[in-house]
Amino acid sequence: MSSARRLRLPAPPAPATATWQTDGMSGTERALRILIVDSHGQPVRWAALTRAARYYASGKVVTDLGENLFAMSGGYQESSGLRSEFVTSSIVMIRGRHRLPVDHAHVGLTKHRLFARDRNVCAYCGGQYTEPGLTVEHIVPVSRGGRHEWTNVVTACRSCNTRKGNRRPEEARMPLLFVPYAVSRNEGFILSNRRILADQMAFLQASLPKHSRWAHA
Numbered sequence: 001m002s003s004a005r006r007l008r009l010p011a012p013p014a015p016a017t018a019t020w021q022t023d024g025m026s027g028t029e030r031a032l033r034i035l036i037v038d039s040h041g042q043p044v045r046w047a048a049l050t051r052a053a054r055y056y057a058s059g060k061v062v063t064d065l066g067e068n069l070f071a072m073s074g075g076y077q078e079s080s081g082l083r084s085e086f087v088t089s090s091i092v093m094i095r096g097r098h099r100l101p102v103d104h105a106h107v108g109l110t111k112h113r114l115f116a117r118d119r120n121v122c123a124y125c126g127g128q129y130t131e132p133g134l135t136v137e138h139i140v141p142v143s144r145g146g147r148h149e150w151t152n153v154v155t156a157c158r159s160c161n162t163r164k165g166n167r168r169p170e171e172a173r174m175p176l177l178f179v180p181y182a183v184s185r186n187e188g189f190i191l192s193n194r195r196i197l198a199d200q201m202a203f204l205q206a207s208l209p210k211h212s213r214w215a216h217a
């Protein structure tokens, strides 16, 4: 009697080596990234759904923090012949504290991240452009000792960049319309994902410094 009434236990989670299929998912879904954070809420990485599935399968997930849920089907399980299913939210907390090496605390300067920091707006004329119309502009030209770092670069349109040439802004009489700033780690996460979801954005924004242009987006 007691054994007959006992509920069947759900299948054990898929092993860590399971391959999760993304066939049948739209391009948009495939491009989605799950924000992985450590037990202190520090962002660790953007993960594809397949990678998030592996965190679940290996028991590393502490809790879900996101508002958006995604489901995907995995491989067939040998024991049951059933297809395993996996559901995750857009933000996932994993075990442990992921201390980053000092050099990883720095957000790498890339063209896309710079344009995103400056919202695709030219620092000299204020025009907004799509990426092909923009350039990385060194405020103090590199040939004049300017450094290739966040605080010496701004987004500029092609014509302003050409007009300014090898001069400093004051020499060219082209004052900056906004001040460049070094990007914080959390902001780097925002700038690195072109399809960031609202809840992921809000999570990362919560710890941005006030001067960030993304703090009040």
Ligand SMILES: [Zn+2]
Residues within 6 Å of the ligand: 122, 123, 124, 125, 126, 127, 156, 157, 158, 159, 160, 161
């Ligand atoms: Zn311009």
